[in-house]
Amino acid sequence: MDAKYTHAREERIDFMNNREKKSSSSSRTLGIIFGVLLAIIIAAVTAFLIWFFVFKEEKKQSGLLTSPSKRVFSGHMKLAQVNYDEKLEDTSSQEFRDFGEKLQQELETLYQTDPLLTKYYTKSVVTAFSEGVIAYYWSQFDIPATDLEMLPEFSEERILDALESGIQKQRRGIQPNDVKIIEITASATDSRMARIPTEEDCFYRLEAEDVEKMFQSPGYPSGYEAKTRCQWQIRAAVENTVIVNFPNFDIEDDCTDDFVSIFDSLSPDYSQAITKQCGQRPPSNPLEVVSSGNIMLINFITDSSVQKPGFNATYKIIPKIKAQTCGELLTGSKGVFTSPLHPKFYPPAVDCKWTIKVPEGSKVRVKFNMFRMKEPGVDVSNCHKDYVEIMDTKYCGELSSLSLTSETNVLDVMFHSDESYTDKGFTAEYTAFDPKNRKMNLFLY
Template structure:
């Protein structure tokens, strides 16, 4: 057997005694040839023995030493670390094991590390790249937590895929029990595990800095990241081992959490164990969480491990944490029998993360003859790498179907007066869980005064057969009797006649575009002109608007209406090239000034919620006029510039045109609360468009210069402005926000409101507004009505999310007939027509 490494990877050799000088030299015998012969013989034998010992014992070990990289060589190697645990049968847990400096910890850890060393040495491939094994902690059981490190040289990096967790685990399971029995301090080892781990989380408790051992009690205690509340150090490697009394669980809350939003470099990783084995991971988090969405986690037992890792050069404050012990019985108890006609139920400790290894069952019973509808107002059971079609880990099961992931809408009906709902969480990764409401209903009239979707969801009857998929499964658009002036799609859906041949597949099956004037072998320009397909991407501008060359790599340099124009006048024929996180311009101007359109805070999706969350729309501004309070909205486009609508200021009352009569409130959510995050600024200058028409609202755009710059934060952040070539296609979902009236003629809102609307085709927009829109306007909303901006929202932003997850302002709330009326969508100032105007006057 090859020489093993002992004593915590000190590369110690087996004990080999070389013959010393005294051993080689016999006592002197005078003048006897026999003695001389004996001496020579012994010398020869000693030399031969020494050579054999060196060849068979020392040389292999030296080769092994040369082949095993030391920790100092880490940067130049492919480092793989596997972590896990093992159970020691017939061993007794001692309180001294909690202290890595204690003699008991050292002796037992050294013995187990020696066993792991010998076990790995039995696999020639693994041992060639083996570095060390470390016992990092012990817990009741007796359970020992370990990690094992391997280093593969760069020139052999192709071998990394072969050094897998399965290979390591197979070797451990095959040999660790035998080596444990052979050990001087004999152990019977079972249930050994190993999984791949970020090497940065591998901590040796006997020589690591920033490693803390905490004892949780019923009293709330705290700990913080290094440097908090100032910036944490670069390359932080910290770990907190938290223990609670037996029979308890641990709750940790983070009132403040701000880590660089890149979980590949910076993160907090929490485990339901004292090992970084992903089989017991609770969550990995990064980014900035608002106070309305704090990170709160719970363990399944009396152990928890928290790791804080940073490598990004961008430093953040880190976190402030609170922890305490709670009853494990409470943490695992949930479910029950629900007999009322209406009620609510949630995952354990909602809105905190639910604990691992929990099973709950709710049995809902209502009177015979009635049925049950369950509506989830929040649903988050997300887990890395889990398909929402399979839901093989955490799930909710209803009517025999499993549900998981994150869902924006989930409403389910029972088949009888009884419904059984089960919830299961496994040993790894937890989430916010769900909050649900249930109610009993008459199956003969499931949605009184409303339309009943096949999903069980109830919608307004006005939304049925309006051409929009309001139910989510198209059930509101099926079996419709089309009104006069509507087109009947092949799939039975009704669409307005003026949507036919508008180059948008409104029906979903293409039938509204099938009988249009262009032939199959023809290309239709956006202005309706039909040309042969051969004109596309041929380097020539055949369509008047150049749409035949849009998004053509072959047409690089050709400028069309759809081209993005770089700072060096280069044209990029790529749809929405700016701020898509891909540099297309040679001078990089398409990705310049793109620190915009991102929401610093991480938000949950609230199903059906219309109240905006704190920091959800950080570019939204409230404009207050004198003592009248909120009058109009605006959006942040730079630290000293806001964007709004001209009609907010161009009133017959000249006082509205005076900058000194206005105050701006950025970062506001509630009009009636004094929020510390709100930044109040005066207005230095109001710039309205010189061609603004008070009769038609044409060119309804204004710029506000602030008296002093804003300080960008988690609740105050600019939105991105689109280039003049940016396309917001019909049907695209966008959001309008503001404190406007909640209904026509009603009072303005106290809390910031949000509404999802859809971009409406220009042809449709022109038709329903009877030709009142100009090319500098666009329509957005729903022709069926019900959702719209209203009085007080004027000047506020209409924003759309790009494929690169960046928010662009598409429009400015301008005008409309009433609020949310049928066939009267909201009309917005089209920002793509004013990009040069904004740049000219604000330099943005």
């Protein structure tokens, strides 16, 4: 091969120094990173826009898309100078409508003592009446998006202050035939439970009697739908309490989405809530609740798309004296006692005292085989709501075991439940304990 041909086929080769190599590598890396970030940003923006418009459309179709932030408070008003009429129990009666509208106007006037509440006040709705005369209501305030910094101002304390100030002002100018409000309560309420009984579907008024009756969630047992809003008002004669048993209970596990909320009232007032439940309960451990008086309110709320069977329930009366009678003098070498109506949930607003007395020279040993008095937001080191008190110490919450020995042959066991949130309570057994008998001591342990 001649030299001329060889020269023509030669290729030029350039060598890069280290600095140039690093620069080129960095450029390629930056380009790759930028491309990946750009792709992530585009995907995120696309996903957000899809979510936003789908979410907006779903909210629009469900009627939940509103610009203001809603705050709802509920409670009851105890009235004077009013003769009770049973027609007030019928939400379709003219008497209910007329008296309800009168009290709704009165509530609007009461809120006028607070300029902030007046500015955002939307409406009040009277939902029921009971003997006493007691009217049950809820009030709504809508805060627009431009004023959301005002939300913390809408507290229960502020609402109550305004109502009580308005009542004091009202009393100074009250006329002989005017309705007089002598007591009022207000509690922050889940707006999904704010119902208008004269307009809503899935709103029921039930009368409890000696004979067991039944009601159930919509669609049971095939399954309930999302966005269900149901309410049952249960009443009984004044000398009775209401007991409701849920032999079948299976709803979604998340209590923020789907739940049953039960009240010792005809208003969804959390200061008088008996319990809030979700999930599944086996038939061997049914949910059974009892009111302190002759009324009860049950709400069924669903938001999730998870389809569950729901529940069926029975209701009847228990004489008030039976539901609220508890505590006694216990003698003998051993025995058993329980919280009121166990294994049902104990009623609200009950106080009991058991005095256990064993022979002289012995002491009392008490063992709680089951102990459950759980309540939302309660510090178990304080036990300021529901509790068992023994030897000046209060016990609450859920305890796997609790055994105590008295200092003498007499031991007092006190049980207290307040007006809100009840539970299964306890079962306990006691035994006479002879401190001088070692064999007996070993046997008891």
